[in-house]
Amino acid sequence: MRERLPAALLALLLCASPALAAPEPEPAVVDEETAAEETAAEEEEEDKSWVPGYQEVPGQAVNVSEGDLQATVVNSVLRPMRGYLPLEVTLYNPGSTPRAVSLSVESQRVGRSQVATRQVEVGPRQRLSAWLPVPTTSQGGLVRVRSPGASFRNFNFYSVEPEGQPVLVLGSEQAFESGTKLPRVKKRPKLSVRFVTPQDAPRELALYVGYPLVVVAGDVTALPADAWSALEAYASTGGYLILLRPPRDVAGRLPLLTTTPTGVLPYGFGRVRVCGKAEECGAGLLTDVSLMEEPSVGHVGVVAPAGPAPSWQRGGGQRLNDGEVPLLPGVQAPVGRFLLLITLFVLAVGPGGLALARRKGPVALLIAVPSVALVTCLAIVAWSVLVEGFSVHASRYSLTWLDRDRDRALTVGLAGYYANLEPEGLRIPALAALLGPDLSWEDQATEADWTNGMVVTGGFLRSRSYREWGELAVQPSRARLTVRREGQGLRVQNALGAPLAEGYVRLGGQLWQLPELADGAEGEATLAPASDVKVSFTGLVAFPEPVKRRFSRVPWDTLDAPLPEGGFAAKLEGPGLTPTAALPVELHEGLHFVHGRVDGP
Template sequence: MREAWRALLLVLGLCAGVARAEVEIEEAVPSAAEEDTRLPGYTEISGAPESASDGELRVSVATTLPRPPRGYFPLEVELHNTGSTPRVVDIGVTATATEVRRVEVSRRTVEVGPREKLSVWMPVPVLSRHGLVRVESPGLKFRVFSFYATDGSGQTVLVLGTEKAFAEGTHLPRVEEGKLAVRFLSPENAPRELAAYVGHPRIVVAGDVTALPADVWSALEAYAATGGSLMLLHPPRDVDQRLPLLTRSTPGDVQPYGFGQVRLCDGVEGCAAGLLADAAALESNSAPPPGPVHPAPPPSRWGHQQALGTGLSPLLPGVQAPVGRFLGLITLFVLAVGPGGLLLARRKGPVALLIAVPSVALVTCLAFVGWSVLVEGFSLHAARYSVTWLDRERDRAVTVGVGGYYANLEPEPFQVPVLGALLSSDADWESRPLEADWTRGMVVTGGFLSARTYQEWGEVAVQPSRARLGVSAEGGQLRVRNALGAPLVEGYVRSGGGWWKLPALAEGAEGLATRLPASTRDDVTEELRPTEAVARRLYPVLGRMVEEPLPEGGFLARLEGAGWTFSAAIPVRLHEGSHLVRGRVDGP
């Protein structure tokens, strides 16, 4: 009985100790409100640059850089030639990723004139968290520089302008740990490529917009049109001409701009409140995820191989290895060299077995190779989907797309336009980073697609285009001329105060549109919305395309084929191509 009481007291003591420990843990762990110690201000994230000189050339490289959620972060290499002769300088960025070591992700060759000071921008994929910068010039030798990309505690904001101009335009204080992680760039020396901006959720122009170089402003305007968020602290008087896709130029609220948005500040309070509100919305997930396109990461090598990293199915069917067929061939091989070999040895002797086993193995290997060549082939298989905002007034097309790719061999290098960029998944930590040469624009040299690996890529671009959809009224009918550069599958146009359904037309063909009843609602274009799998990858730009009502003379059409993305120049075996185009018709 005494032992039973001892056991009971021991259990009660243990329970009391556990309860006391739980109370202590609850007191030690702060609440969610107490955890966020960040102040309503900004923190500048930039390390002191490392410098070195050899002879007449001085080199300075940034060391600590803020890393945006996706895309690329621009690494600045400053070259100063103090001599009287030009210098050719080769710059290479070797980055370290999760699975691949010492991959040259970015390289560029530039010429620095006599007594010239030049800022060279090296776009580095966000998968590269740290790495080395190599600078070489004939007859000169520099040490290797190192850099590190860090994730700030607050929302990443890229500011074109000085810190003084930003502080005066927003009245936000500089603090140790703020809600905004800010990086300042000189407007005169800012990057000229869209890839340097496309991954940042917010970009602020703090100075005079009219003082920006023309190519810098073109990249910023393309950033906003393709799904970015641009803020102007001091909007110029000719803002309508500089931002031609604005539907209104009233300062204050966020205004849609193509697939993105623009905020024209109407005062210091509005700018600061807008920045902090955007940061709070992103943290609370009440705002759409930053970025115009969200390709799915490849399946984890430890997970279910039929689903991608986000649980979605691949855009391109049949990209998994034919395990069942290969197991069948292996089973036949085992039966042939096992029981079949024993039977052959008893009837024909061991010599026949020595000849038969290598022969059967050779036939099995040839069957594997034959399957890869005859069924899968050496071509690049692809499925592409995109949305395009056709700006006929300026003869250009704003395109956001996503594609799924698979091939037995890695494709050849290809060119990306200056106002274009490739985007990988923001959760794709097991893939190798993209490798590119930026000497004459972006040329993808590696990392786009590994052999026998399914990969998805997002694309954004602003490119010249003469595509158009012509209409003409003939006796109460509406005649349509397809000059969009691809077969027209279906679509709608608003003309004469009513709705018309577009016919299926080949490229260059003409046909009559069908007038819809007067009771047709504005949401009739919802019928053109693609599948849920594609919609999740193109969210939220797809909603901008389909949900906004069409104005008089506007059309929304679905095309098939390779599409308007710049990857259409890559030879592929296209499984499916579906592309939505929105614009204004040529005609009445």
């Protein structure tokens, strides 16, 4: 009884005090923890959002000297979206004699091959910025500097992935901020910026084409003439050039402008923004960058060659990346036919050899097996030579804006290639660029000498492989379409450098239909039907559907206006007007469209 008494008293006490029997949770502590978690989640969500500003991507300058020669390389480079990394090597010769310098870049990603080389001469007491266009597939590499009588240690460099849209600014940071009123931010910037001194601006088009935006922040007249030519070529072949301080003679420096107000103006296949007020210019830049991030816009440039599918997507078909089909039919090696020949060889030397050995003896087998192997090898070689051949097979397509006032052709092109053996000796001028697929990380990089333009020395096309290349070019051209009146009719001479398949010309307020003409031939034009009166350049362009998708970023709206007085639109056949048209190929299809002004009365 005494043992049960304490337990009974404890039970009675708990019943009398419910607070002690079942203590309630502490709601204040739980609410504070929940509020802290919600605040952290909100801060994390805010941290993921873009900040309307810019962030510089600086690099650390590495200096070395050997005798009278000094060299400087920035070891980190802002990586553009495609094309080439602009690697700057600054050379200074304080001596009294000129020095010959050889520069080369070895890729650490693509088999340590020399992807870019250049030969320069540094004069007495001269400071020289030498640019090396390094394919973005390399991502980084080793820089070698050589000069007679001097041995420099090697430089290492790497590319920096941009957080925002990569922008190349020719000018100082102060000039950029004053011209845009954009603040400098520490993380999640809308723009990732690299600043380049205007006097040291690159002279090749290839060094600009990978950037969706190129900004001239300072005085345009401070740019060297050849650097400005490269910038004008960048804008006319699909780039977006921004002038924060436009000069008074902006119309003379940008000859394709039809008007000279401020704002975004169409320019050839690209755009130019002529800034007025700094606040409006900065806000416009942010708006344009937001549009570039839309999935329908996505990449940079007006032409997008398709690359191979990733290794985890590859199957037995001929599909490329994003499910695209090659521009050339039958671009795979005839593995099935070769396997058939090999299977026949195995049957001949296996069961056939066993039967021959039983009937004729082992001596006959020693003669028959090498003979059958020789016949099989000759059959494979004969198939390669007689059916496929050793030439390059290609399909080529392009759009050309013919600027007759300045005797030049502005061209954006695309080609698909397949060859048994890799071609050599391809030359691309300084105001032209060769572009591979946007994200072709698994492709080999091109090897080129950039001493005078681009001379491709390797990597253009692997043996027995299909590859597509895009081209942008502004090059001198005497191509023209000449017309003259004959009575009530119109006579046309084709001097466009390629066979004329069809086209239109507007003259005397009437629309004329061009005849089919060989290069250099003449013919009579006929009045176009009334239904074609409002024909435009885009109304004539009729690329196959896979080609249209690769040209989907062309600003068709700016090319869709009806032909002006004296204007023409023509469809050409043949290799086209791009620099690679000089490469000997077996052409599967050549389709090119030219827009310009006729020579005539």
